[in-house]
Structure formats: C-alpha cells, structure tokens
Amino acid sequence: MPLHFDSIIFDLDGTLWNATESVTKAFQKAKNSVDYIHNDITLADVQAVTGQPFQAVYHRLFPTLPAEQREEFSALCAREELAHAQQYGGTLYPEVEATLRYLQSRYRLFIVSNCQVGYVEAFFEHSGLGHYFEGHQCFGTKMLPKADNIREIVAQYQLQAPAYVGDTRGDLEASQKSGVPFIFAAYGFGTLAPAEAELRLQQFSDLQQLL
Incomplete structure (x- = not known):
C-alpha cells in the first residue's frame, strides 16, 4: 500500500x-402504482441493499417476482428514486x-x-x-x-x-x-x-x- x-x-x-429515507418513499410510491407488489418497502429493506449494483437491488428485494415484472418495477423505482433524490436529496x-x-x-x-x-x-x-x-x-x-x-x-x-x-x-x-x-x-x-x-x-x- x-x-x-x-x-x-x-x-x-x-x-x-x-438518502435512504427519500429512496424508501420513492420505492413505496412505485409499489403503490402496481398491483403485484403486496408488502410495503421499509427503510430497513432499503438500507440492506444500499450500495449494491442496480439490478442486484431488485433481485434481493423481490426474489420471487417474475423477470418481466421485476424489470418493469425496477424501471418504476428508478424513475421515482431519481425524482425523489432531485426533490428531497439526502x-x-x-x-x-x-x-x-x-x-x-x-x-x-x-x-x-x-x-x-x-x-x-x-x-x-x-x-x-x-x-x-x-x-x-x-x-x-x-x-x-x-x-x-x-x-x-x-x-x-x-x-x-x-x-x-x-x-x-x-x-x-x-x-x-x-x-x-x-x-x-x-x-x-x-x-x-x-x-x-x-x-x-x-x-x-x-x-x-x-x-
């Protein structure tokens, strides 16, 4: 070294x-816009995946979700996450x-x-x-x-x-x-x-x- x-x-x-509070709000807003995610996304959930590669986040949070729905939902979360980061920051x-x-x-x-x-x-x-x-x-x-x-x-x-x-x-x-x-x-x-x-x-x- x-x-x-x-x-x-x-x-x-x-x-x-x-920025996990604003990201949690973003993910929860995305969750409320679809009918195939039933559990709330908590601050602890987001903190557990913070810093992981983008796609790995959704595989870990929603391991049983079909690939097509996971892809759709990850795009929704990404859009909301960026909007919340821009509006609320960390x-x-x-x-x-x-x-x-x-x-x-x-x-x-x-x-x-x-x-x-x-x-x-x-x-x-x-x-x-x-x-x-x-x-x-x-x-x-x-x-x-x-x-x-x-x-x-x-x-x-x-x-x-x-x-x-x-x-x-x-x-x-x-x-x-x-x-x-x-x-x-x-x-x-x-x-x-x-x-x-x-x-x-x-x-x-x-x-x-x-x-």
Whole structure:
C-alpha cells in the first residue's frame, strides 16, 4: 500500500450522504402504482441493499417476482428514486464539506457509485459540493461493475496513487479487483472485520487525521 495518495475516490450512499429515507418513499410510491407488489418497502429493506449494483437491488428485494415484472418495477423505482433524490436529496454525514475542503487542497477528488445516471448530479445539486470533485462515474453510464468504473476513473484522469473510500463489502471487493487501496467508512451501511480493512473511519472527518 502506498504511503502517499494523489487522489481519493469516494462511494456516495453510506459514505458521503444517507438518502435512504427519500429512496424508501420513492420505492413505496412505485409499489403503490402496481398491483403485484403486496408488502410495503421499509427503510430497513432499503438500507440492506444500499450500495449494491442496480439490478442486484431488485433481485434481493423481490426474489420471487417474475423477470418481466421485476424489470418493469425496477424501471418504476428508478424513475421515482431519481425524482425523489432531485426533490428531497439526502442527509450529509457530519463534517463532510469541511473535510472535503481540507482534502481538496491536497488530493484530487472523485466519485464512483453504483447509482443510476443523474443521481450523482442530484447529490451535487442538493449538497452544493460538486465543485470539490474533478470527475465521477456510475453504474448507470455503461452498466459496468464498480471495479471497472474505478479503473476508468484512474485511467481517464491518469491517477498514479488513488485510494477508494466506501462503506460495504462490495466496495472493498471493487477496490481489490481494481488494485486500489481501500478505506472503510465504518459509519455507513456495511460491516467489515478489522483484518479485512485496516484503514477505517469511524466518522468522515477522520480522513483529516488519516490523510
């Protein structure tokens, strides 16, 4: 692991902000518009799948739904999720802007998320933090896994020593596959043993001490 990073790539949900309340409302609105989803979609349901690849979310939430209906419902949820993200946004974790301001003076900053197209832009609009980030990539652009999107950011911006900050096992695995050191946001939605992720944050502002 390099002793010096030149850039930091961030996950979004569970790392920079928590938008699960607005996403839950979006999914519930989509559920109310069809007659084949009978159980309410709860905040706990959404938190359990936050950060997973787009299609994996619906396979996990609705494993018995026929493929055609799952595809239709995922499209409805995606539309409502983006509309709710644009209208209501999410809640930034404490000290995010102050920490980004500190980091921007020392590192190049990016976002790679498993979200749909337009979601990162909604984050920028609601948070007012877009000017801290040099670039971003998401699953919805090319339907590529997170590891590939991390590699694309590294190649596109010619990063020499990046690190990836995320909060789930999927983030850890994407970092490993892309060959990028991982920093675990332990305050987010995932759980990792200390031996799995030695670099970890109990709060976002810990980055100022770590880096």
